[in-house]
Amino acid sequence: MSDIKSSLVEVMSIDGALCTSLVDASSGMVLGEEGAGVDMELAAAGNSEVVKSKLKTMKSLGIGESIEDILITLDSQYHIIRPMASQKGLFLYLVLDKEKSNLALARRKVQNIEENLTV
Template sequence: MASNIKQSLESLLTTDGALVAALVDSESGMVLGQAGAGLDIELACAGNTEVVRAKLKTMRSLKLDDYIEDMLITLGKQYHIIRPMHSKPDIFLYFVLDKSKSNLALARRSLHDIETGLQF
């Protein structure tokens, strides 16, 4: 399992503009796997766990019968994409890209492809 996660995250880094990729448990905020460099991944994943929890809480409050496909946070210089796994919603992929060097549509497609290939 660990090699599958590591290989999947490393393959995400071949995406244009990719900086960091991680797999995160949203119940604990724990990083299950990571690749890349450029930011404190433990801190980023813990913080983004709170983002996921807040969105899920809001969806429950609104009684939405739906799921999160992905969440995009656009900064001045970076894209941060959070993609809960459809098969395991308590696990999410976290992907950081350099905004000036990346193609958002291709990055989202790469995340989708990785998600469908990950085995637990």
């Protein structure tokens, strides 16, 4: 089991990682962050709305599953939002440089880190 700081440092070891944070989706507040390049307070608030909106849509559609991750692909970046299975209401957020990262490997590593993170 890993704490917030060491887990976020581990996320930053992923090839192409620019910045990462652990976010409380209900409040949009950052619980921890590493790296630079994105205003994490603003990103946390906005991505909390993305998660809430997707959950609301899934409920309306009668989809009783959970979100594994949400991928947002930009011209030069990947943004991964990974809700924590063990800590409902929290999610890991990672921004990757598209040219320097392997998306499949990054998603797998974020999953492993999320599974071992304790809050």
